[in-house]
Each structure stands twice: as structure tokens, then as C-alpha cells.
Amino acid sequence: MAHLELDNISAAYGKLRVLDGIDISVGSGETVGLIGPSGSGKSTILRVLTGLLKPEAGQVRVGGEPINFDKPAEIRRLRDRAAIVFQQYNLFQNLTVLENVMIAPTKVRGRKPRDVRPEAEHLLAKVGLADKINSYPDQLSGGQQQRVAIARGLCLKPEILLLDEVTAALDPELVSEVLDTIRGLAEDGMTMLIVSHEMGFIREISARVAFMADGKVVELGSPAQIFDAPEKERTRDFVGKILRH
Amino acid sequence: MSELADLLTYYNVIFLLKGMATTFALSALGCILGGLFGTALAVARLTTGPLTLPLRALALVFTEFFRRVPFLVTLMLCFFIFQFSGLDVSTFTVGCVTVVLIGTAFLAEIVRAGLQSVHPNQWHAAETMNFTLLQTIRYVVLPQAWTVILPPAFGFFILFIKDSALASQIGVIELTYVGKVFNNRGFSAGVSFGVILVAYFMLSYPLSRLGAKLEKKLGSSRTR
Amino acid sequence: MDYTFQYGQVWPYVPYLLKGAWLSLQIAFLAFCGGMLIGTACAAVKTFGSGWMRHGVNAYVVFFVNTPQLVQIYFLYFALPDMGIFLSSYMAVLLGMTLNAGAYLTEIQRAGFESRRQSEMEAAEVLGFSRWQQIRYVILPHVAKVLFPPLSNHYILMTLGTSMAAIFGVEELTGRAFNINSETFRSLEVFSIVAVIYVVVTLAASVLLALFGRFAFRAKMRVV
Numbered sequence: 252m253a254h255l256e257l258d259n260i261s262a263a264y265g266k267l268r269v270l271d272g273i274d275i276s277v278g279s280g281e282t283v284g285l286i287g288p289s290g291s292g293k294s295t296i297l298r299v300l301t302g303l304l305k306p307e308a309g310q311v312r313v314g315g316e317p318i319n320f321d322k323p324a325e326i327r328r329l330r331d332r333a334a335i336v337f338q339q340y341n342l343f344q345n346l347t348v349l350e351n352v353m354i355a356p357t358k359v360r361g362r363k364p365r366d367v368r369p370e371a372e373h374l375l376a377k378v379g380l381a382d383k384i385n386s387y388p389d390q391l392s393g394g395q396q397q398r399v400a401i402a403r404g405l406c407l408k409p410e411i412l413l414l415d416e417v418t419a420a421l422d423p424e425l426v427s428e429v430l431d432t433i434r435g436l437a438e439d440g441m442t443m444l445i446v447s448h449e450m451g452f453i454r455e456i457s458a459r460v461a462f463m464a465d466g467k468v469v470e471l472g473s474p475a476q477i478f479d480a481p482e483k484e485r486t487r488d489f490v491g492k493i494l495r496h
Numbered sequence: 497m498s499e500l501a502d503l504l505t506y507y508n509v510i511f512l513l514k515g516m517a518t519t520f521a522l523s524a525l526g527c528i529l530g531g532l533f534g535t536a537l538a539v540a541r542l543t544t545g546p547l548t549l550p551l552r553a554l555a556l557v558f559t560e561f562f563r564r565v566p567f568l569v570t571l572m573l574c575f576f577i578f579q580f581s582g583l584d585v586s587t588f589t590v591g592c593v594t595v596v597l598i599g600t601a602f603l604a605e606i607v608r609a610g611l612q613s614v615h616p617n618q619w620h621a622a623e624t625m626n627f628t629l630l631q632t633i634r635y636v637v638l639p640q641a642w643t644v645i646l647p648p649a650f651g652f653f654i655l656f657i658k659d660s661a662l663a664s665q666i667g668v669i670e671l672t673y674v675g676k677v678f679n680n681r682g683f684s685a686g687v688s689f690g691v692i693l694v695a696y697f698m699l700s701y702p703l704s705r706l707g708a709k710l711e712k713k714l715g716s717s718r719t720r
Numbered sequence: 721m722d723y724t725f726q727y728g729q730v731w732p733y734v735p736y737l738l739k740g741a742w743l744s745l746q747i748a749f750l751a752f753c754g755g756m757l758i759g760t761a762c763a764a765v766k767t768f769g770s771g772w773m774r775h776g777v778n779a780y781v782v783f784f785v786n787t788p789q790l791v792q793i794y795f796l797y798f799a800l801p802d803m804g805i806f807l808s809s810y811m812a813v814l815l816g817m818t819l820n821a822g823a824y825l826t827e828i829q830r831a832g833f834e835s836r837r838q839s840e841m842e843a844a845e846v847l848g849f850s851r852w853q854q855i856r857y858v859i860l861p862h863v864a865k866v867l868f869p870p871l872s873n874h875y876i877l878m879t880l881g882t883s884m885a886a887i888f889g890v891e892e893l894t895g896r897a898f899n900i901n902s903e904t905f906r907s908l909e910v911f912s913i914v915a916v917i918y919v920v921v922t923l924a925a926s927v928l929l930a931l932f933g934r935f936a937f938r939a940k941m942r943v944v
Contacts, residue, residue: 301624330626341621345639354635355625407625560944564876564919566883568894569911576907580723658788665887672791685798693787693795700786 254279254442255300255333255411260309261466262299269295271466273309277411280440284447284457284474288489292466293446294338297413300444301335302326313410334409338416340396342388342403348375349384352403360407367406374402378432394425398432405436412436414445450493454478462486499687503678515674516695518588522595522663522670523656530599531649537604538611539633555604562601567662570594575666591663591670595656602652610645611637647711654703658696671695723908730909733900740896741917747892748879751814755821755878756871762822763829777826784823790884792816797888809888821878828874832867865937872929872941876922883918893917 253276262270270292277283285293298304300311302320311318313332319325342351352371356362375384378398388396397417404412414433418426430452437443437456447453453460454474461471462485470477470486478494481487540548540555562570574594578585614637622632664672675692679685762777769777784792793816796807807815836859844858886895897914901907926943933939 303620303624327626330624335624337617337621339617341617343618343621343636343640345636355627358631358635359626359628556944560923561915561919564880564922565915566880566894566918568883568886569897569915569918572897573908573911573915576911580908658786661788661790662884664790672788672794675791675794679798684802685795686802689791689795689799692791696787696791697783701782704786 253277254281254314255444256310256312257296257300258310258312260296260299260306260311262295262304262306264304269466270299270306273466273468275444275461275468275471277442277444278458280442281458282437282441282443282445282456284445284453284460285463286447286450286453286460286477286489287463287469291463293463294415295466297335297415297444297446300329300333300411300413302330331407332409333411333413334404334407335413335415336397336400336404336417338419340388340393340400340420342396342399344388347385347387348380348391348399351388351399352406355403356406371402371406374405375399377435378402379428392425393421394428397421397429401429401432401436411442411444414443414447416446416448418447418449450478450490462489464489499684500691503683503687503691508678511677512671512674512691512695515669515671516699518668518670519657519660519672519696520699522591522660522668523653525592526595526599526656526660527603527649527653529596530601530603531607533596533600534603534605535607537600538607539629541604541608542611542633543629559601559604562598563605567594567598567659568665570598571662571666587663587667588669590666591660591668594663595660599652599656603649606648606652607641607645609648610641613644614640643714646714647707650703650707650710654700654707657700657703661696671699725909726906727909727913729904730900730906730913733896733904733910734913736900737893737896737914737917740891740893741921743890744879744882744885744892744894745921747814747817747882747885747890748875751817751821751882752875752878754814754818755825758818758822759825759829762826763833766826766830767833781823781826784820785827789816789820789881790887792820793884793888809885810890813882813885813888813890817878817881820881821874824874825871828870829867832863832870835866836862861937865939868929868933868937868939869941872926872933875929876926879922879925880918 255277257273257275260270260273261268273292273296275283275285275296285296287293295304299306305320311320311329313329318329343354346354349368349371352375353364353367356367356371357364372381372384375381378401380395380398380402383391383395383399388399391399401412401417417433418429421429426449430449433443433445433452434456445453445457457474459471460474460477462469462477462481462483464485470481470483472482476482477486478490481490537555537559540551541559543552565573571591571594574597575587575590578590578593611633618636618640619632622636627636660670661672663670664676667673671692675689678688678691762781765773765777793812796816797809797812800807800812840858840862841854844854849857882892883894885892886898889895891899893914897910900910904910923943930941930943933941
């Protein structure tokens with residue numbers, strides 16, 4: 252059964268319609284990739300799924316339960332179940348690496364710091380930052396900060412991890428360390444929805460890939476279909492341009 | 497010069513120092529209590545949703561009103577309100593209420609500007625992790641905003657030292673009032689108010705130098 | 721508090737008060753213009769002048785910024801006659817406010833001058849702009865954009881500051897409030913109406929200045 256379902260979702264910034272009838276589902280333990288040109292609405296989907304933007308129409312279901320975006324309690328519940336990692340990491344600049352990872356579980360969820368701390372340290376070790384737990388974000392490279400952000404998301408024990416162009420702001424030589432971390436999560440069976448421009452990576456890691464343009468899902472299929480034998484003209488154009496580089 | 501020597505007797509100097517202390521206390525109180533209330537107003541203005549709309553409106557009207565009414569007029573309003581209420585309070589209390597009202601309005605704007613100076617992505621990250629508004633402000637935003645808030649807040653404190661001179665109008669025995677007393681005792685206006693100008697300068701100048709140093713230090717420090 | 725508001729007795733005085741408000745605006749405008757002349761000259765001296773001139777300007781600015789305007793005017797009004805200089809209360813207030821404004825506006829403008837961007841001037845030089853063209857097309861538009869918001873802000877503060885003219889018997893808005901108060905004894909009614917007039921007048925000024933700033937200099941300005 253699909254764990255996360257978007258059913259005919261539409262959304263707008265003011266009068267500008269940015270999502271127009273989106274249907275996407277992510278199965279339990281599945282990784283789905285979202286690709287498409289800038290402004291196609293990929294990141295907007297993640298904003299809807301984290302309650303930062305209210306959809307105008309359609310339904311989001313998590314584990315079969317529909318989310319009512321008019322009820323703050325249901326948005327809070329959605330945010331408990333889906334964690335997001337941002338393009339710009341968005342680490343709290345005033346907190347150390349360990350504090351960044353621990354603050355939401357302890358202060359928001361009210362868990363005891365002594366219970367959370369081993370989990371946080373374990374996650375930071377897993378993303379390869381065991382020796383940086385007392386550093387501040389501005390003392391780390393972009394790749395290191397992004398790995399902290401991933402650990403911060405994971406420490407909330409989300410059912411779904413949303414990744415929003417997590418390598419787009421990184422220097423080229425730092426991209427692979429972050430991709431390795433995500434690859435590890437996929438192997439562990441994490442349910443993920445990934446927006447990315449790293450086509451090779453999306454192809455390798457995703458069970459299914461959605462190509463988006465102008466707020467619509469143009470084509471949804473296996474990586475092999477999307478990248479090697481796209482059915483739609485738009486997809487062929489886009490993939491053709493990307494792969495030529 | 498001999499008139500100046502006549503004025504600076506032991507008791508007059510004590511009187512002058514007490515006036516300085518009162519002026520300082522008035523501004524400090526206005527800034528400390530005004531800072532607390534002002535922070536509350538600034539937070540109130542950042543709330544969202546229809547439930548807190550009256551709160552936002554009230555905070556907006558309060559800050560705009562007290563920032564757009566002259567000190568002297570606010571002072572007279574407070575003075576007459578206390579007079580007609582029949583409460584027997586000292587003029588010093590009336591002065592304190594006035595400076596707290598005005599301080600609250602101005603510091604609310606300074607704090608609000610500080611909170612808004614923190615990058616939106618910090619707010620978003622906290623929001624998606626289910627922080628409440630107060631948790632976001634307490635754990636994430638204020639720790640990053642205080643270096644932006646402190647220099648203008650300190651600047652306002654120094655400004656207040658001079659603005660509070662108007663409290664002398666209702667008889668608060670602060671520095672300016674001391675000058676008027678000297679003048680009434682027969683010392684020339686030049687010497688009486690000259691001494692008072694120097695006393696204000698001695699109060700304000702070191703603080704403004706300190707403020708400039710503070711601004712420089714905070715400006716170059718990291719956000720934490 | 722069992723006070724009944726009786727605005728009926730005070731309403732007929734509103735046109736009289738509005739004329740006072742007009743005088744307040746005039747005082748603020750004249751003092752601001754005078755202050756701009758002084759401030760521009762002093763800022764130029766501070767930026768380009770020689771050593772001793774800069775010291776002179778510094779002494780002037782530091783003294784006026786660190787002492788209260790009220791006591792400065794006391795000094796002008798009560799102490800200058802001892803030296804044979806007689807100023808009317810209106811002139812004393814205007815002179816005091818102008819000198820005070822000059823000091824603050826020096827500081828504001830100097831910060832504006834210093835915000836000239838080296839990279840833009842280098843670009844202009846590389847493009848073959850003459851010195852005058854650099855000033856006309858690069859420096860002035862930038863400085864105007866940076867300076868307009870804080871200057872507007874100071875103008876509003878000065879409008880509020882004119883209320884202290886009442887203490888010297890000038891019949892501007894606050895002065896007229898005191899007059900009506902001593903005739904009718906409806907203190908709260910009078911001063912609350914006067915407060916609202918100040919709010920409306922300064923709000924209107926803020927809106928006009930913000931519109932002008934956006935239109936003329938593309939300066940980013942908020943009213944509330």
C-alpha cells in the first residue's frame with residue numbers, strides 16, 4: 252500500500268498557480284525522485300507536504316489517513332510524520348551540531364535529553380560527523396552542514412523523509428558525501444521523496460521517477476522508462492538536454 | 497567663576513548627583529520594563545491566524561500611538577489620569593509610567609526589526625519541526641537576534657536620558673528640575689543650566705562611547 | 721475612577737488646535753531646513769575637511785547630541801539675555817531645535833556619505849565617467865536613497881519635539897492645549913484630542929514621505 256499519496260493536489264502563490272492536479276504516491280520503503288526544469292513545482296510539493304503552503308484542492312494521505320490542512324493539529328501530525336531537509340540546510344546558527352539534532356525531540360516532543368543524546372550521537376556518527384558534534388554550523392563545510400541537517404531530520408524518526416535539492420547549494424566536490432549518506436538511507440529502507448538535479452543519482456536510487464513541468468506531472472515511471480525511453484515529448488526534450496551535458 | 501564655586505557646595509553637589517541618579521533610573525526603568533513589554537508586543541505582532549487578530553491590532557495601535565505622541569503630551573495625559581483617578585501617587589511614579597509606556601512602544605519596534613532580521617529559513621525549519629511560535633523565538637530567533645537588537649536598544653536608552661528632561665515639567669526631581677531649582681535660588685541661568693548641561697554630558701557621553709564599542713563588538717562577532 | 725468625559729466643551733476649540741498644529745509643522749520644517757544646512761556643511765567637513773575643522777565640528781555634534789534639547793533651549797532663552805542677547809520664545813525654540821537638528825543630521829548624513837560603494841565608483845571610472853558624472857549618476861542617487869529614510873524618520877521625531885515649545889509659551893499645538901486646559905479644566909479631553917491630532921499629522925507625514933521616497937529614490941520605506 253502506498254504510504255504517502257497526493258491525490259489531485261493544486262496549489263497557488265497568490266494568483267500564480269504552481270501545482271495543477273498532482274497525483275503521486277510513495278510506497279513504504281520506496282524512494283521516488285522528482286525531476287523537472289526550475290519553476291516546475293517540484294519544491295512546492297515538498298512545501299505542501301510540510302504544511303508551509305496550503306493546497307487549494309486535492310487530498311494528501313499518509314498511511315491512508317487524509318490530512319485536513321485547515322486543522323493546525325493535523326498539520327502538526329503531518330509534520331511529525333514527514334521531515335524535510337532543505338536546500339540551504341537551514342541549521343540553527345546559534346546551536347551546536349548536537350544541539351541542532353537534539354532540540355526538536357527534546358523541546359518540541361518533550362523527550363528526555365539523556366534518551367535522545369545517544370540516538371543523536373549515533374545518527375551523527377552514521378553521517379560521518381562523530382567528531383564535529385560540538386562545532387557550530389558556520390565552522391562546517393556545506394556538505395557537512397547538509398549531513399547534519401539529514402541527521403536532524405532523522406532524529407525526529409519520521410515515516411517519510413523529504414529532500415529538497417539537498418546538493419544544489421554545495422560545491423561540486425562536496426556533493427558525493429551527501430549522496431553517499433542518502434544512498435545509505437535508501438538501503439536501510441527509508442521512505443523518501445527526493446527533488447534533485449543530480450540525474451545520475453536519481454536514476455540510480457529511485458524506484459520510480461516523476462518528471463514535472465508547469466505544475467503538472469508529465470510522466471511517471473521507472474528510471475529506465477523516464478531516462479531511456481520517455482513516452483512524452485516534453486520528457487524527451489528535458490532528458491535529452493540534461494544528458495547531453 | 498566665583499558664582500560657579502558658590503553653587504558647587506557640598507549639599508548642592510549631592511542634590512545634583514541625586515538628580516543625575518533619578519534621570520538615569522527613569523531611563524533605565526523605561527528601557528528595562530519597556531524592553532520586556534515591548535518584546536511581548538513584538539511577539540504578539542508576529543502571531544498569525546484569526547484568533548489572535550485583536551491582539552495584533554492592539555499591539556499595532558499601542559506602538560503607533562505612543563511613537564507618534566510627543567513625550568510631553570503623553571506625560572500630561574498620565575499626569576491627569578492619575579490626578580482624576582484619585583490615586584495618590586508621586587510625580588516620580590507618573591514619570592515612570594510615562595517612560596515605560598513610551599519605552600514599550602519604541603522598543604517593540606526595535607525588537608520586531610531584530611526578530612525579522614533573522615533569516616526566514618530559520619523560521620521555516622523550526623516551523624516544519626513543529627516548534628510553536630514561542631519556542632521558535634526562544635530557542636532559535638532571539639539567540640540570533642539579540643546582537644541586532646542590543647545596539648539600537650542601547651541607543652534608545654541614551655536618547656531617553658535626554659528626553660526624560662521633560663519629566664521636570666510635572667515636578668519629578670531629576671536633573672533638569674535641579675537646574676530650575678538652582679535658577680530659582682538666585683543663581684544665574686547661565687551657571688544653573690550650564691552645570692546641568694555638563695552633568696547630562698557626563699552621563700550621556702560615556703554611555704554613547706560604550707554603545708559605539710558595543711555595536712562594533714557585536715557587529716564583528718558571530719551570531720551566537 | 722468615576723470620571724465622565726465631556727468632549728462637548730472642548731469640541732469648539734478644535735479649529736484653534738489645528739491652527740496650532742500648523743504652527744508646529746512650520747517650526748519643525750524651518751528647524752529641519754536649518755538643520756539640513758548645518759548638517760550638510762558639517763558632514764562635508766567631517767568627510768573631507770582638515771584636522772582642526774573636523775575637531776570643531778566634532779565638538780559641536782558631540783555636545784548637542786549628548787545634552788537634552790530642552791536644557792539647550794532653557795540656556796538660550798534664560799542665559800543669553802545676561803549676555804545682552806534677547807531672543808523671543810519662538811526664536812529661542814527655533815534656534816535650539818535648529819542647532820540640535822544640525823548635530824543629529826550631521827551624524828545621519830555622514831553615515832550616508834560613507835555608504836558610497838567603492839565597486840560602483842570603480843565601475844563608473846572604468847566606463848569613463850568624469851568626476852562630475854560620477855557624482856551625478858552614481859554617488860548622488862545612491863546617497864539619496866540611503867539617506868532619505870533616516871532623514872524622514874528624524875523629521876517625524878522633530879515634529880513631536882516641537883511640543884516642548886509649549887514650555888516657553890509658544891502657542892503651537894501643545895501650547896494651545898495648555899491654554900484650553902486652563903480655561904476649561906477638561907484636561908483629559910484636551911490632551912487626548914491633541915494626542916490624536918499628533919498621531920494623524922505624523923501619520924500623514926509618514927505616508928507622504930514614504931510615497932515620495934519610493935517614487936523619487938526607490939527607497940524602501942514602511943509606514944507602520
